[in-house]
Amino acid sequence: MSRAVVVGAGMTDFGPHDQPIEELFADAAFASIDDAGVSLGEIDAFYFGNALGGQAESDTHLAPKLATHIGLQGIPCQRFEDACATSSNAFKHAVQAVEAGIHDVALVGGAERCTPETGLGTGEMTKIFASAAHRQYEQPAGLTFPGVFALLTKRHMHEYGTTEAQLAEVAVKNHHHGQFNPHAHFGKDTTVEAVLDSPIVADPFHLMDCCPFSDGASAVVVVSSDLADNFAGEPVDVTGVGHRTDAIPLADKTSLSATQSARNAAQEAYEQAGIRAENVDFAEVHDCFTGAEVLAIEALGLFEDGSGGAATAEGRTYIDGELPVNPSGGLKSKGHPIGATGTAQIVELTKQLRGTADERQVEGAKTGIAHNLGGDAGTTVVTVMEERA
Amino acid sequence: MSRAVVVGAGMTDFGPHDQPIEELFADAAFASIDDAGVSLGEIDAFYFGNALGGQAESDTHLAPKLATHIGLQGIPCQRFEDACATSSNAFKHAVQAVEAGIHDVALVGGAERCTPETGLGTGEMTKIFASAAHRQYEQPAGLTFPGVFALLTKRHMHEYGTTEAQLAEVAVKNHHHGQFNPHAHFGKDTTVEAVLDSPIVADPFHLMDCCPFSDGASAVVVVSSDLADNFAGEPVDVTGVGHRTDAIPLADKTSLSATQSARNAAQEAYEQAGIRAENVDFAEVHDCFTGAEVLAIEALGLFEDGSGGAATAEGRTYIDGELPVNPSGGLKSKGHPIGATGTAQIVELTKQLRGTADERQVEGAKTGIAHNLGGDAGTTVVTVMEERA
Numbered sequence: 106m107s108r109a110v111v112v113g114a115g116m117t118d119f120g121p122h123d124q125p126i127e128e129l130f131a132d133a134a135f136a137s138i139d140d141a142g143v144s145l146g147e148i149d150a151f152y153f154g155n156a157l158g159g160q161a162e163s164d165t166h167l168a169p170k171l172a173t174h175i176g177l178q179g180i181p182c183q184r185f186e187d188a189c190a191t192s193s194n195a196f197k198h199a200v201q202a203v204e205a206g207i208h209d210v211a212l213v214g215g216a217e218r219c220t221p222e223t224g225l226g227t228g229e230m231t232k233i234f235a236s237a238a239h240r241q242y243e244q245p246a247g248l249t250f251p252g253v254f255a256l257l258t259k260r261h262m263h264e265y266g267t268t269e270a271q272l273a274e275v276a277v278k279n280h281h282h283g284q285f286n287p288h289a290h291f292g293k294d295t296t297v298e299a300v301l302d303s304p305i306v307a308d309p310f311h312l313m314d315c316c317p318f319s320d321g322a323s324a325v326v327v328v329s330s331d332l333a334d335n336f337a338g339e340p341v342d343v344t345g346v347g348h349r350t351d352a353i354p355l356a357d358k359t360s361l362s363a364t365q366s367a368r369n370a371a372q373e374a375y376e377q378a379g380i381r382a383e384n385v386d387f388a389e390v391h392d393c394f395t396g397a398e399v400l401a402i403e404a405l406g407l408f409e410d411g412s413g414g415a416a417t418a419e420g421r422t423y424i425d426g427e428l429p430v431n432p433s434g435g436l437k438s439k440g441h442p443i444g445a446t447g448t449a450q451i452v453e454l455t456k457q458l459r460g461t462a463d464e465r466q467v468e469g470a471k472t473g474i475a476h477n478l479g480g481d482a483g484t485t486v487v488t489v490m491e492e493r494a
Numbered sequence: 495m496s497r498a499v500v501v502g503a504g505m506t507d508f509g510p511h512d513q514p515i516e517e518l519f520a521d522a523a524f525a526s527i528d529d530a531g532v533s534l535g536e537i538d539a540f541y542f543g544n545a546l547g548g549q550a551e552s553d554t555h556l557a558p559k560l561a562t563h564i565g566l567q568g569i570p571c572q573r574f575e576d577a578c579a580t581s582s583n584a585f586k587h588a589v590q591a592v593e594a595g596i597h598d599v600a601l602v603g604g605a606e607r608c609t610p611e612t613g614l615g616t617g618e619m620t621k622i623f624a625s626a627a628h629r630q631y632e633q634p635a636g637l638t639f640p641g642v643f644a645l646l647t648k649r650h651m652h653e654y655g656t657t658e659a660q661l662a663e664v665a666v667k668n669h670h671h672g673q674f675n676p677h678a679h680f681g682k683d684t685t686v687e688a689v690l691d692s693p694i695v696a697d698p699f700h701l702m703d704c705c706p707f708s709d710g711a712s713a714v715v716v717v718s719s720d721l722a723d724n725f726a727g728e729p730v731d732v733t734g735v736g737h738r739t740d741a742i743p744l745a746d747k748t749s750l751s752a753t754q755s756a757r758n759a760a761q762e763a764y765e766q767a768g769i770r771a772e773n774v775d776f777a778e779v780h781d782c783f784t785g786a787e788v789l790a791i792e793a794l795g796l797f798e799d800g801s802g803g804a805a806t807a808e809g810r811t812y813i814d815g816e817l818p819v820n821p822s823g824g825l826k827s828k829g830h831p832i833g834a835t836g837t838a839q840i841v842e843l844t845k846q847l848r849g850t851a852d853e854r855q856v857e858g859a860k861t862g863i864a865h866n867l868g869g870d871a872g873t874t875v876v877t878v879m880e881e882r883a
Contacts, residue, residue: 125630159549159575159625163633166577166626169739169872178741179758182873183583186548186573188555194572198587205594236548237555241514244552350558352567369568483558484571 109203111490112338113141113326114455116448119440120290121220122320126155126164127174130216133322133445134175137452141326142337143210145175148326150208151182152199154192154215155444160233161223167216177212186444188237189393190479191215192323193447193486197346199327209332214324215449217442222320230318234443237480239354251307251315251394253355253481258309258396260361264411267399269309271414273300275395276313276437278423283434285424285465290319290440300395314395319440323449333493341458344380345489347373353483366485367404367476375406378489380472382406385489387429387457387467389450390476392437401476402430405487424465432457432465447486450475454490498592500879501727502530502715503844505837508829509679510609511709515544515553516563519605522711522834523564526841530715531726532599534564537715539597540571541588543581543604544833549622550612556605566601575833577626578782579868580604581712582836582875586735588716598721602840603713604833611709619707623832626869628743640696640704640783642744642870647698647785649750653800656788658698660803662689664784665702665826667812672823674813674854679708679829689784703784708829712838722882730847733769734878736762742872755874756793756865764795767878769861771795776818776846776856778839779865780874781826790865791819794876813854821846821854836875839864843879 115136122129130153138145151172158164168182185195192215199211219230235249243253261267277297283289300313326338333340347370352358359365375381388407392398399413407428408416416422422430433439433453436446454473456462467473475488504525511518527534540561547553557571574584581604588600608619624638632642650656666686672678689702715727722729736759741747748754764770777796781787788802796817797805805811811819822828822842825835843862845851856862864877 127630156554157548159546159622160552160554162629163549163622163625164629165545165549165575166742166869166872168576169869170628170742172739173741173746173872178739178746179755180739181737182576182739183587184575186554186575187557187571198572201591201594201596205590205596207590207594233548233552236552239559240551240553348570350561350567350569350571352562353555353559357562357567366568480555480558483555483562 107204108330109200109327109343110330110333110340111325111343111455112328112333112336112340113137113143114452115140116288116323116452117321118288119319119321119442121222123222126158126216126218127171130171130214130322131175133214133324134212137324137326140338143326145177147210148177148212149180150202150211151177151180152195152211152213154185154195154447155217156186156188156191157217157233157443161225162218187484188479189443189446190477190484190486191444191447193477196448196451197348197486200343200346203327203329209329211327212324213327213448214322215444215447216322217444218320219318219442220320227318242354251310254394254397255307255310256355257361257400261400264362267414269301270297271418272314272395273297274418275392275398276300278417279392279431279435279437282424282432282465283438286434286439289434289438290317291438310394316393316436316441319442321440321442321445323445323452325448325451339459340493341455342491342493344491345374345377347371347487350484351482353481355481362400364400364404364482366482367401370485370487371405374487374489384472385474386470386472387432388474389431389433389453391478392431392435393441405476424467429467432467447477450477458490458492496593497719498589498716498732499719499722499729500714500732500844501717501722501725501729502526502532503841504529505677505712505841506710507677508708508710508831510611512611515547515605515607516560519560519603519711520564522603522713523601526713526715529727532715534566536599537566537601538569539591539600540566540569541584541600541602543574543584543836544606545575545577545580546606546622546832550614551607576873577868578832578835579866579873579875580833580836582866585837585840586737586875589732589735592716592718598718600716601713602716602837603711604837605711606831606833607709608707608831609709616707631743640699643783643786644696644699645744646750646789650789653751656803658690659686660807661703661784662686663807664781664787665689667806668781668820668824668826671813671821671854672827675823675828678823678827679706680827699783705782705825705830708831710829710831710834712834712841714837714840728848729882730844731880731882733880734763734766736760736876739873740871742870744870751789753789753793753871755871756790759874759876760794763876763878769878773861774863775859775861776821777863778820778822778842780867781820781824782830794865813856818856821856836866839866847879847881
């Protein structure tokens with residue numbers, strides 16, 4: 106079996122955009138295509154993620170629509186929706202298809218419009234996104250996603266003594282990283298005091314514990330490793346993609362703080378890659394709320410259970426720390442255009458492992474992982490990528 | 495490479511259902527699981543299609559939700575949306591994953607609620623479904639899907655002289671077949687006169703040229719052929735799955751009457767199966783409107799271009815004709831729960847090729863094909879299945 110490699114990566118700025126989704130995605134797609142040095146005629150499949158286009162903008166069947174806009178009509182196109190894990194699941198399928206020899210060159214990406222540029226405010230978008238919560242048991246109770254992650258995080262605080270100040274350190278660190286990312290939605294520093302002084306959204310989360318909804322798009326070009334030398338883009342190996350789910354609703358999960366799907370997905374990804382958590386040089390994780398990053402770095406085995414908050418507060422997850430987490434700024438600072446987030450993590454892994462992440466470069470990065478969750482962590486996809494051997 | 499086989503198939507009645515989508519899908523899923531004789535613990539992946547749940551019922555991230563409801567939480571689950579071709583694309587991915595050795599036993603299915611049981615009338619649902627039309631160029635013009643297929647069909651009438659009476663014969667034939675299908679939404683005979691006397695919806699289509707929106711679910715169990723003997727369900731071989739797209743919007747297509755994506759998908763599927771159109775014993779095709787069946791049987795190579803209407807009027811596509819088309823009753827009579835339609839066609843192929851289709855059995859059926867299109871035929875998936883060698 107030939108492995109899959111990423112030879113091209115691109116993304117738009119994350120933040121408000123007034124373009125139609127076709128144009129927004131095209132900007133990311135052509136950035137990845139140009140980076141790869143691939144011609145349109147060589148691309149033989151398109152894997153696309155979008156979560157909310159039907160509800161937010163009456164726009165579905167987007168895979169062939171977007172393919173048409175960028176000149177790829179005719180090839181197999183598919184749209185995935187797995188809440189916030191949408192485009193990492195698209196990426197998984199592209200990797201599997203390339204490894205199986207079904208396709209040689211796949212374009213993978215995601216795009217979403219979530220800001221008031223859609224005509225919908227944050228309240229309306231929050232309600233739309235709550236469609237990923239359980240329809241009968243959770244939505245009628247008013248459980249939107251700040252509340253979902255507040256419940257998970259409160260449990261972690263109860264079990265391990267994690268504090269609001271430790272959570273705020275996640276935001277401070279990710280905003281610090283984000284100022285070095287020219288694509289970030291909120292690229293400026295903040296402080297623990299500013300986070301704790303911001304209004305409460307859902308206890309224990311203050312406004313500054315929450316990532317924004319963003320508009321944005323991201324794309325990567327995945328090819329068979331046998332063909333990597335045919336393209337201009339420096340290849341980065343995809344050595345593992347784990348994908349697991351957990352029960353929905355929350356009440357059916359065996360643990361709120363364990364995010365079991367992440368543990369199982371990480372185990373699968375590490376086994377595929379032949380690595381252990383100790384071999385990971387840096388991680389992009391799904392910090393939709395500060396508490397989610399604490400849960401993630403423990404579930405991935407990067408820090409012991411219960412130690413994630415303290416580790417963050419001790420500065421161990423900064424770019425120059427022992428294990429950098431979210432050098433891109435993460436969802437918190439970079440932004441979170443739902444369907445674009447998964448492949449944006451792959452874009453960051455590609456840049457870091459090529460050594461082209463400029464001011465936010467993790468020194469000596471040879472092995473990186475991406476952790477992208479959907480809904481209440483009902484879905485998690487963990488990807489391992491490595492500098493080419 | 496091991497081939498994929500279907501060892502279990504099940505579906506609900508198509509028509510109004512007052513169940514939540516979890517329960518609706520569970521009825522189809524357990525029918526297929528029981529038919530296969532597989533235990534839940536043996537199923538290692540879930541591929542799910544739903545088109546409109548977010549817009550119609552505020553219900554997304556459905557793959558792990560439905561998996562949880564039937565006891566499959568934990569395994570990789572993914573939702574596909576490719577308009578009406580949603581669950582055949584899910585099926586394609588399951589077949590590819592099984593053939594590649596990624597999974598051994600996959601549950602594949604689709605479910606949709608489209609009737610007034612959702613709280614939405616046909617007008618509102620028609621508008622929701624129009625989200626699959628081009629957002630900027632077609633939706634603002636009021637182009638809903640009866641109009642889309644009216645345009646395709648009018649072009650065919652202009653080019654080949656196809657008549658409204660010939661179109662009506664598609665409805666008459668499919669309603670005739672549907673009376674033998676206990677799951678059909680409208681299982682009773684009709685006449686050419688009744689079709690032509692029904693109100694015009696979008697010229698040339700009368701109400702009786704149009705399939706209904708239905709609630710319903712369908713599911714199949716796909717396993718590696720190496721493992722087929724481990725299960726009770728009689729295996730049917732999946733020998734080809736072709737998937738191609740065409741430009742969206744309509745104005746960008748090179749032909750309106752050719753439905754080029756179907757021609758390309760059929761060619762791909764036939765090549766994979768090592769067959770030609772002449773080897774096909776029967777076909778399930780996507781007759782969302784009567785004209786769509788005429789276009790489909792020509793695009794699939796079953797009848798010469800321009801002859802599809804006449805062939806239908808001559809009775810050549812009845813169950814006892816030379817080439818039976820839609821023995822299930824098709825979308826027209828069986829019903830069209832959008833995301834469930836693709837795998838419902840696979841259910842029918844499975845029954846026919848096992849020789850268990852009762853009153854609607856196609857005599858001597860050894861090779862069957864399914865044609866499932868999405869949107870304005872921007873997507874088409876063609877599947878070839880064969881009686882086990």
